[in-house]
Amino acid sequence: MxxxxxxxxxxxxxxxxxxxxxxxxxxxxxxxxxxxxxxxxxxxxxxPKGQLNPSVTLRIALLLIGTGVGILLGNFLDEITPLVSEAAYFSMILIFGGAGLLTSYVFELRMAKREEAEAKKEIKYENI
Structure with missing residues (x-):
């Protein structure tokens, strides 16, 4: 064959x-x-209703943005420096994809803290 x-x-x-x-x-x-x-x-x-969780959407979006920036900078490194092209592309994709996921984690943590604080305020006002 x-x-x-x-x-x-x-x-x-x-x-x-x-x-x-x-x-x-x-x-x-x-x-x-x-x-x-x-x-x-x-x-x-x-x-399930088929709705995406906003945090999942945020995570995917930031991962794709990080991957796109990684590809762009990998191309830049490939053209400017004498690095091996595979190393430049894969390293930048992994670094910026990971940075996107880390950014997503920080945003989700902040949103969870904000929602928890709002829930405590609502409970406080209900008890008054």
Missing amino acids: GPDVAVFMVPIVSVIGIITMIIFIRYYMNVERMALIQKGIDPFTNK
């Missing part, structure tokens, strides 16, 4: 695999719902 065959086989097998996975997920979700209905339980009572 040469590289020409692999070029055509990989996308075809990937698409077939993804479609098969979706079909099985839907099938087992249906089996689960039917089992809940047979037991007399409403299958839609404990389902």
Whole structure:
């Protein structure tokens, strides 16, 4: 099997695999719902609403921003310095991706403290 065959086989097998996975997920979700209905339980009572947590969105956004800055600075280091291009790119992506996650952690910590302080104020005013 040469590289020409692999070029055509990989996308075809990937698409077939993804479609098969979706079909099985839907099938087992249906089996689960039917089992809940047979037991007399409403299958839609404990389902998640599908909303993203704002902290997850913030974490992903800052990670992608850090990765983008890392790629940009990796390109800059590759052009300006005699570093090996792979080392420049991977080091900058990891450093700035980690910095984005750390920034996200600090923001989430501040938001949690702020929410806790507001909850204490509300409890204080309710007791008066």
